[in-house]
Structure formats: structure tokens, C-alpha cells
Amino acid sequence: MSQTSPGHPSSPESPAPAESSALRVAVLGAGTVGTEVLRLIAQQRQDLAHRIGAHLEVVGIAVRDLTRDRGEHVPAELLTEDASVLVREADLVIEVMGGIEPARTLLLEAMAHGASVVTANKALLAQDGASLYEAADIHGVDLYFEAAVAGAIPLVRPVRESLAGDRIQRVLGIVNGTTNYILDAMTRTGVSFDEALADAQELGYAEAEPTADIQGHDAAAKASILASLAFHSRVRLSDVHCEGITEVSAQDIAAAGRMGRTIKLLSIVERVEEETGERISARVYPALLPEEHPLSSVSEAYNAVFIEADAAGSLMFYGQGAGGAPTASAILGDVVSAARQRVRGGVGPRESHYAELEQIPLEDLRNAFYVSLTVQDRPGVLAEIAGTLSGNGISISTIHQELLETPEGEGQQALAHIGISTHRALESAMTASLDVFSANSTVLNIDSVLRIEGD
Amino acid sequence: MSQTSPGHPSSPESPAPAESSALRVAVLGAGTVGTEVLRLIAQQRQDLAHRIGAHLEVVGIAVRDLTRDRGEHVPAELLTEDASVLVREADLVIEVMGGIEPARTLLLEAMAHGASVVTANKALLAQDGASLYEAADIHGVDLYFEAAVAGAIPLVRPVRESLAGDRIQRVLGIVNGTTNYILDAMTRTGVSFDEALADAQELGYAEAEPTADIQGHDAAAKASILASLAFHSRVRLSDVHCEGITEVSAQDIAAAGRMGRTIKLLSIVERVEEETGERISARVYPALLPEEHPLSSVSEAYNAVFIEADAAGSLMFYGQGAGGAPTASAILGDVVSAARQRVRGGVGPRESHYAELEQIPLEDLRNAFYVSLTVQDRPGVLAEIAGTLSGNGISISTIHQELLETPEGEGQQALAHIGISTHRALESAMTASLDVFSANSTVLNIDSVLRIEGD
Incomplete structure (x- = not known):
């Protein structure tokens, strides 16, 4: 990756920002998503500079194995094993390593040293989002995480910004591609769960260790994030009732079909109005949807989210919920937002949990x-x-x-x-x-x- | 509307902002959308204050007819005929009057006096967005317009922020509810255009003077806004090739059906890669879509927009594109964003037209x-x-x-x-x-x- 040669000459009317105004970017993790993020940053160097008002300069990429060749977009000279030193040098930290630790410690350290953070780490946000938000608040930096829910589909921004003046009643989402792929295969071909899972693993739609997906934990993490945003309340992973799809049988799928229904793993977050006030619910389970419901036709590994709000009515968002490039697209959008704030001053959206709505068991x-x-x-x-x-x-x-x-x-x-x-x-x-x-x-x-x- | 009594007591943990920190809001226009905006501001007073960090205080509502009773959410004592004086007193101006003048002059005046602007005025943006953007830039205020394209559907924010790190190739949208209602009725019942239009007018889906909708001008204005955002280039209404649906016959609909297709009025904005470089196209016309295309099943007055981007892949957004409450939802989201910037400092997204891509005839x-x-x-x-x-x-x-x-x-x-x-x-x-x-x-x-x- 050449950091100095421009991708293409810019027009005289709109000169690109000077190289001297570069923002220092640290990338934590160089797996599928990290590699795509680095590719996009390199390939869109000039465009991003125009959109941000400054160049992005990748100052280091933290990985566990320094010796592995990761292709042209992950230059060996930028690799480091010492993420902790790296995050102190950055204006912007992109975290795509996943897992709770050391990701949490590194992000807290980064923010303490004044870096804004863009993360795709749904598990960390669902388990301990509050402490990340708090650190962002204390240190006056930004925390963006569009890629943590439904991959490339713009969802975090619409929920916490576009609908910020509305009252969300309910979100019904297919937010895990692996389980949707499996259930869709079972519906199309009549095979058992085990057969569909093996098939999905062979084709790369399910991981060798698929527990987090098929037990619904991934969907539950996303439900906790969505519920927190939608209801201005703190909803942790442990608050989300979670059932996976391992018990769904070919007989269930067939019975659903006879009833004109399709079985989908749903993340549901809901406001429940009661005489004594209102409470909220966040839950994940396989459910029977009418075949004519828009979510029923979401096939393969696609994601889709259905939102009901008082004023907006019904909204639906559809797209790719996983994969290197789609996830990197969401991350880059956040990078541009966070970088713009750096250049122009001001801060992005903060945690909003004033409502503190109680959860309904x-x-x-x-x-x-x-x-x-x-x-x-x-x-x-x-x-x-x-x-x-x-x-x-x-x-x-x-x-x-x-x-x-x-x-x-x-x-x-x-x-x-x-x-x-x-x-x-x-x-x-x-x-x-x-x-x-x-x-x-x-x-x-x-x-x-x-x-x-x-x- | 009582400006002083809180809607409900706030919890001791998260006190609402003090009344003294109010932002002064001027509303231009009190038609269907304006009334809904005022209703939402009143009904969500405490919620909005928490989300913004300050109360919103409506200081005036500019209308043409002071004598008309507009219901409880449009208090007579706030009505004024002198919009020009009103906009100088405001921190935030919400423009829902429509039309080019006096809207343009008022918004320029508002920004010159330091107010941020939220507008739903697609015609004005399409015709003269550049001068509005320029004024926002010069005076360091914000210009938001989510409601100008596809009503309640979050689209402006996703395109100009979420996809800011991606490369949009194509947007295919049903962004005019009236024409979709008419074409859908023709498809379902086989009636002629004239019959379907008369029916839509009777049911309130089409205006008595439907030219802007049925000739495609409204869809073209939205295409120009989308193209400008998607391609970081200035695309004016006059740049958009526009054909309406008045010539679509019952025979065309039937022929499309025989071919397994549905006729929809599409707004298309597209990047066209050529040997000599790339050019862009923005156009509106009725077109035959395969019945299995996601846009084909968009019925009645609903809107939907399909986006193809290099990294994100295909995305679809669906919802209500018009109507008082849905449009007000989009406006309120913008109001919260603009108001937050006021409270916390910083500015929102600016015009991005560095690419200056040429248009393909x-x-x-x-x-x-x-x-x-x-x-x-x-x-x-x-x-x-x-x-x-x-x-x-x-x-x-x-x-x-x-x-x-x-x-x-x-x-x-x-x-x-x-x-x-x-x-x-x-x-x-x-x-x-x-x-x-x-x-x-x-x-x-x-x-x-x-x-x-x-x-």
C-alpha cells in the first residue's frame, strides 16, 4: 500500500486535502473484514480524503501472527503484535478483532488516549457497551458501530439518528445470516437441521464452531444493541431471552408450510404498553411468520429488519448482514463520520439511556x-x-x-x-x-x- | 400546547435539561406535515429534551392565513404572517411550506442569521440546493433534508453517511407514492390511467392538481438529490431526464404482465463506466421490471429504494414515502441531529461535490x-x-x-x-x-x- 502516491489526479477545482493533514488510523485485526477495510482505505484513498477533509494514514495493524502473508492490502511493515502501543498513537482505531478481551481493554485505552473508535464487535457492545460509551463521553471521542448489527445494512444510524424524533414500538429482525441460510435450506429442500448445517459449513455460510450462530447468541447480542438504541435504555446481552434453532425439525418446517408460514430466527425488541406503564422486551427465537410477511421471503444468508414506529409507520431494511466487503462498507461509513468530526470539531451521537425502561420477563x-x-x-x-x-x-x-x-x-x-x-x-x-x-x-x-x- | 408543563416527570437518575437551555424553533408552514411536526414536538417534549440535551421551544409558526383554526397543536398565539422576522429569531428553522419562493429567500435569511435548517422541500433542493449548501457552509450552520426523499424512509442519512466509505453504482427507486398507487391499481384491476387517477384523487392518494406527480417532476427532483449525494457531484433538476406515466396504457400493463413484468415509475441514478472514464445518469421513467424484482411487489402508495454499492452489495429500503406523520418523523430525526449539534458544537455533513462527474446524455x-x-x-x-x-x-x-x-x-x-x-x-x-x-x-x-x- 503506497501511502504517498495519489490514486488518481484530482481536478483543479477541488484539490484533495494536503498530505500533512492526515489522520492516524490503527486497525486491530486483519482477518476477512480487516483486510477488506484496508483494501477500501487504499483503493478509495483520494475519495475518502475529499469526503473527510483529510487523508487517512494507516499507522499500524495489530495481529497475533506477524509471519503470515495477508496479501497486498496488509503490508507487512505495518503489522505489529503490540496493539496496546499502537492504539496510543492513533486518532482513529478500527476494531475488527472480535471477542471481549483484549478488545475491551484496547478500546478503553485508545479512548483514554484520545482516539475515536469504530468497532464491529457486537459481543463486546452487548456485554459491556455502557463502559465503552462512558469512556467515549469522558474523553470526548466518538464510538461508532454500524457494522455490529446487520452488516452492510444501515440500521444503527437510522435507529439512533433518523428515528430519534419518533417512538419505536417494535423491531423484528433477521440479523444472523448463518441461521437464515440453514432455515431457508430446510424450507426449500426439506432436509434436517443437521444436514442443512453441514451443508452450510461446507459452503462457508456457517463456521466450523457454529455455536454462537445456531444457539442465537449472535442474534441476541444484536437484539440487545437494537433494544438499547430503540428504547433509550440499557439492555445487556444477559437481558435477552434467547433460543436457538437447533431444535427446529424438518417436521416443524413442514407443519409451518401447511399453515402457510415460514420459520425464521427472529430478533424481537418491543415496547409493551400496560396499564401500569410500559416495559420493554428483547428476545430471540425461531418463530412462524405468515408467508406473505416481508421477512418470510428473505432467503439465503441475507438479513432484513422490520421497524414499526408511531409516526414513521412500517419500515424495512434489507441487505447483506455479513461478509468481508459488506461489513467493511459499514465500517468505512463510520470511519468517515468519526474522521469528519475530528477534522471539523464536534462529537457524534452519545449513549442515550435516559428512559431506563424496565424489562418485562x-x-x-x-x-x-x-x-x-x-x-x-x-x-x-x-x-x-x-x-x-x-x-x-x-x-x-x-x-x-x-x-x-x-x-x-x-x-x-x-x-x-x-x-x-x-x-x-x-x-x-x-x-x-x-x-x-x-x-x-x-x-x-x-x-x-x-x-x-x-x- | 403548553410550553411549560412537562409531559411526565423524569426520573431522578436522568433529569431533563433545564427549561432555560431551550432552542428556539421556527416552523414555516402549518399544513398536514407542519401540523404533525408540531404535534410530535409537543407530545414528545420530554423525550426530545433528553435526546437533544435541551428543550425545543416553538417561537412561531409562519402561515399565509392567520384566521384559520388549525387544531390544538397549532396554537393561534404562535401564528405569524411575517416569516421573514420569525426566521431571524430562531436557532432552528423547519421549512414545510414547499415551493421555490419565498422558501428559498427565507431559508437563506435564516442561515444568514445563524439558524440551522431542516427542510422537506425537494423542489427547492433540486433546483437550487447548491446555494443553500453554500449558505450553510458560510454561516457554519446545518442543512438537513431527510424528508425530501422517500418520506419516512431513512435514505439521505444512509446514502450520505452510512455509505460514505463505499462506492455507489446505482440507485433504483420508487419514490413517488401517487404514481405507484396509480400503476398498482392499473395492474391489479386493469383500469385505464384516467380511471386510476380519478380513483386515486377520490381516495386522497393524488392531488386535484396532479401534474408534478404524474409527469414525474416530483420523482425527478428526488433523483437529482439522490444523484448529488451518491456521486458527490452537483445534479440539478434540469439535468434529470424525465418521463411521466400519463402515456402508460392498460394495454402496456397487460403486455408487461404477459412478459412476467410489472410497470413502475422508477427514479434511476447510475454510474456508467466507460473506456474514457465514468459519467453519471439521473433519469425518471416508467419501466418494466421482472415480477420477482423486490421493487415489483411494492404496492399502493409505498416507496422503496434499491441501492447497489461496490462493497455493501444490494440494499433495499422500504416504507411510507409521504403523508403527514411519516414525513414529520423524518423531519424530527433531522431536528434532533441539528439541535444536538447546536448543544454540543460541531457541524453536520456538508455538501460533497468534489467528484464533479459529467453527465451522460x-x-x-x-x-x-x-x-x-x-x-x-x-x-x-x-x-x-x-x-x-x-x-x-x-x-x-x-x-x-x-x-x-x-x-x-x-x-x-x-x-x-x-x-x-x-x-x-x-x-x-x-x-x-x-x-x-x-x-x-x-x-x-x-x-x-x-x-x-x-x-
Whole structure:
């Protein structure tokens, strides 16, 4: 990367800023995203200088392995293992290393030494965003993180700036590409979760260690960030109720299809108005959406986020939620914002948590459910199950019963499968009903319990 | 509107800013949007104060008719006919009066007196944005206009900030709700343009004087704003090639349907890479989109914008493009941004036109076309038409011929309708072909010429 030769001559009418006015940029991490960030900074050198009012000068790239060749955009002479020294020299620190430590310590150090920070680290923000925000505030620097939620899709900026004069009621998002890819494959081809996961891993859509994605932790981190921004309250990762997609079966997908629905892993953040005031909810789980809902048609590894606000109405944002180049695009947008503030003075948006809205526990939420049971096929079983639900105040919307193939041999009992969808009811009422089913010897298995959303 | 009683008590942890730190807000215009802006400012008084760090105090509302009752959110004691005096007293001017004058003079006056400006005035920005930007620059104030393009959909901020580190190739947008409503109605019900327009007027989706919408002028203004932001170049309304939807017939809609396509009025801004460098194009016309294109399913008066950028890939934004509350939501977001800058120092984004990319004239563009002709049904006519097209370097993709009902009576000629879709060809080649058809007595009428986009 040549730091001195301009990419192309600039026109006489609009000279590029002088090289002397360069901002010192440190990049922490040089994986897929870091490499793309460095490529964009090099390739768009002149454009970025015009847009910022100063050149960006990459002063160092912190990596764990100095010996690996990382291609032309990651020049060996800029590599360093000593990130801690590097961040003290920078005006702007781009953090794409991921993980909690040493990322947190490095970012706090960077801000203490007066650097603004651009990060894609959703896990860190979800776990300890408050201390990062606080450091930015104390040291008068900026903290930007557009790439932490939904990759290339502009979402943080719209939620915390464009909708800052509105009242967000609800955000419903597909914000994890891996799980969407898996569920989409299951829906298209009818394969099992395990098969779809193996396929996704082979094609590079899922990591070899896929836990954070398939257990919903990644989507939950993003939900905590979105909820904090949308409701001007602090919502931590530990506040987010989280269920992954590992229990979603080919049978669930088929049953959803029969009901005209698609199963998607949703990050939901919601304002719940109650007589006593309002509380908020942030949760992640696989849910059945109507096929005509805009989120149902989001295929492969794409992300999409649906926002409902009082004045704006319904908004939807769609795009690539991961990948080197899309994530780097979001990071570069933040870099331009943070760098402009450096050049022109002023500070970017700060943490806004004045509302301090309380969180509603899952059991107090009202949801519609799909419940699938394997039962003994004997008279009265349906009435019994319906009775349990209605006894807990849950009203049934549809019911689907299907005799299972009876295993051969004498003395084998006949089995049936029952799929029930309910109207909205308290989560606690569903939990109580499931407890009764578990204790009922006629119910051989609770195959699945999924929420129904988007109606 | 009570300016002194707080909406609800704030928590001791996060006290609202003191009343003494109020920012003085002037509102120009109190129509549908202005009234909604005033309602949101009043209803969200405490929230806005927390988000901004200061209270907003509406010091005056400029209207043409002081006597009209405008409801509780537009207090009579704040009305004034003297906008020129009002704007000199304000820290922040919200302009929702529309039109070129007196809006331009008032905004220039406001900025000269140190006020930041939030406007929804697409016509003014498209015609003379440069002088507004220049005034903001000279006087060190902000100019925000999220509401000028696609109403509630955050689009200006994503394009000029989130994508500031990327390279936008193309924006394809449905940014006029009235024309989308009309075309959608024609597609759903098969009615003529005139019937659909009358229906839209009755339902309030089209104005009594619909010229600016149906002739595409409104969409063209938005295209000029988007092109300027996307390409860091000045693109004025007069630079935008503009065709409206008044010539779109029920036959065109039906023909598009047979081809698996939908007709939409598109605002297109595009970077065209050529051997000699790159040029840009901004244009508005009705075009045939594949039914599976995301923009094809945008129904009624909704807006949606599709963006292609080098690193981010494809992004789509969807929502309400007009209406009092959605437009007010976009304005309030800008008000919060501009007000925060006031409280904390610093300035918002400035005009960026360093690239000064040249515009490519329409005739140099390469487009795919749908051409519909009424011809005499005699041997060789198809060969003649195909020959004209191929002689001009245009290659045919599909052709559809249909005998028209021959009028009764001796000596009446038999007529046929020919619908041709072409591969991409120079606009100038199509113009030359159409000239030949016009001079050919076998071609009785050129019924329509539409572009095909989105493949």
C-alpha cells in the first residue's frame, strides 16, 4: 500500500486535502473484514480524503501472527503484535478483532488516549457497551458501530439518528445470516437441521464452531444493541431471552408450510404498553411468520429488519448482514463520520439511556404458539389436551391430528401426532400447560413449542 | 400546547435539561406535515429534551392565513404572517411550506442569521440546493433534508453517511407514492390511467392538481438529490431526464404482465463506466421490471429504494414515502441531529461535490426496450420492422404479434399489434428506429416505447 502516491489526479477545482493533514488510523485485526477495510482505505484513498477533509494514514495493524502473508492490502511493515502501543498513537482505531478481551481493554485505552473508535464487535457492545460509551463521553471521542448489527445494512444510524424524533414500538429482525441460510435450506429442500448445517459449513455460510450462530447468541447480542438504541435504555446481552434453532425439525418446517408460514430466527425488541406503564422486551427465537410477511421471503444468508414506529409507520431494511466487503462498507461509513468530526470539531451521537425502561420477563409476555405433541391414539386424548390449554386460559386457533404409522408387532400402541396453533396467551400459561402435558402419560413427547409472530 | 408543563416527570437518575437551555424553533408552514411536526414536538417534549440535551421551544409558526383554526397543536398565539422576522429569531428553522419562493429567500435569511435548517422541500433542493449548501457552509450552520426523499424512509442519512466509505453504482427507486398507487391499481384491476387517477384523487392518494406527480417532476427532483449525494457531484433538476406515466396504457400493463413484468415509475441514478472514464445518469421513467424484482411487489402508495454499492452489495429500503406523520418523523430525526449539534458544537455533513462527474446524455445510454406498434397486417411487415431494428444495431429479445379485430365494411384494412422487447441498445439507435417507423406508412401508430430495467 503506497501511502504517498495519489490514486488518481484530482481536478483543479477541488484539490484533495494536503498530505500533512492526515489522520492516524490503527486497525486491530486483519482477518476477512480487516483486510477488506484496508483494501477500501487504499483503493478509495483520494475519495475518502475529499469526503473527510483529510487523508487517512494507516499507522499500524495489530495481529497475533506477524509471519503470515495477508496479501497486498496488509503490508507487512505495518503489522505489529503490540496493539496496546499502537492504539496510543492513533486518532482513529478500527476494531475488527472480535471477542471481549483484549478488545475491551484496547478500546478503553485508545479512548483514554484520545482516539475515536469504530468497532464491529457486537459481543463486546452487548456485554459491556455502557463502559465503552462512558469512556467515549469522558474523553470526548466518538464510538461508532454500524457494522455490529446487520452488516452492510444501515440500521444503527437510522435507529439512533433518523428515528430519534419518533417512538419505536417494535423491531423484528433477521440479523444472523448463518441461521437464515440453514432455515431457508430446510424450507426449500426439506432436509434436517443437521444436514442443512453441514451443508452450510461446507459452503462457508456457517463456521466450523457454529455455536454462537445456531444457539442465537449472535442474534441476541444484536437484539440487545437494537433494544438499547430503540428504547433509550440499557439492555445487556444477559437481558435477552434467547433460543436457538437447533431444535427446529424438518417436521416443524413442514407443519409451518401447511399453515402457510415460514420459520425464521427472529430478533424481537418491543415496547409493551400496560396499564401500569410500559416495559420493554428483547428476545430471540425461531418463530412462524405468515408467508406473505416481508421477512418470510428473505432467503439465503441475507438479513432484513422490520421497524414499526408511531409516526414513521412500517419500515424495512434489507441487505447483506455479513461478509468481508459488506461489513467493511459499514465500517468505512463510520470511519468517515468519526474522521469528519475530528477534522471539523464536534462529537457524534452519545449513549442515550435516559428512559431506563424496565424489562418485562418472558413469562409476562403474550404470544401465539405452535405446539407439536406425540400422543397415544386413544379416545378422549384431544379433549384432554384442549382442556388443559383452555384451563390455562389458552384458546386454540387450529388443530391438526395425524395418525403415525403403528410399529409392527403385538402390544404396540397406536400413536398420533397433534399440531396445535393458539391465539395469543401468556407465556406463563403455556409453561403451565406444558408441565401438565409432561406429567400426562398419554403425551409421549412434546416435540416442539414455537411462537407465531407477524400477524 | 403548553410550553411549560412537562409531559411526565423524569426520573431522578436522568433529569431533563433545564427549561432555560431551550432552542428556539421556527416552523414555516402549518399544513398536514407542519401540523404533525408540531404535534410530535409537543407530545414528545420530554423525550426530545433528553435526546437533544435541551428543550425545543416553538417561537412561531409562519402561515399565509392567520384566521384559520388549525387544531390544538397549532396554537393561534404562535401564528405569524411575517416569516421573514420569525426566521431571524430562531436557532432552528423547519421549512414545510414547499415551493421555490419565498422558501428559498427565507431559508437563506435564516442561515444568514445563524439558524440551522431542516427542510422537506425537494423542489427547492433540486433546483437550487447548491446555494443553500453554500449558505450553510458560510454561516457554519446545518442543512438537513431527510424528508425530501422517500418520506419516512431513512435514505439521505444512509446514502450520505452510512455509505460514505463505499462506492455507489446505482440507485433504483420508487419514490413517488401517487404514481405507484396509480400503476398498482392499473395492474391489479386493469383500469385505464384516467380511471386510476380519478380513483386515486377520490381516495386522497393524488392531488386535484396532479401534474408534478404524474409527469414525474416530483420523482425527478428526488433523483437529482439522490444523484448529488451518491456521486458527490452537483445534479440539478434540469439535468434529470424525465418521463411521466400519463402515456402508460392498460394495454402496456397487460403486455408487461404477459412478459412476467410489472410497470413502475422508477427514479434511476447510475454510474456508467466507460473506456474514457465514468459519467453519471439521473433519469425518471416508467419501466418494466421482472415480477420477482423486490421493487415489483411494492404496492399502493409505498416507496422503496434499491441501492447497489461496490462493497455493501444490494440494499433495499422500504416504507411510507409521504403523508403527514411519516414525513414529520423524518423531519424530527433531522431536528434532533441539528439541535444536538447546536448543544454540543460541531457541524453536520456538508455538501460533497468534489467528484464533479459529467453527465451522460440520454442518447448515449444503453437500455433494453419494449416497443408496441399498430401496423397493417400484410406479408413482410414483421421482417421490415425487424430489419429496421437490426439495421440500427438493436437485437430483438421477444416478439408478440396479435391480429386486431378488423372493422366491418369493405375496403377496411386488416390491422395487427406488434409488441417487441429488445436487448440493451443505444437510446439513439432506438430513436433512429422510431423515426423510420414514423415515416413508414405500414406502421399506423407507435403505441408505446418503454424501458426494461432490473434484469
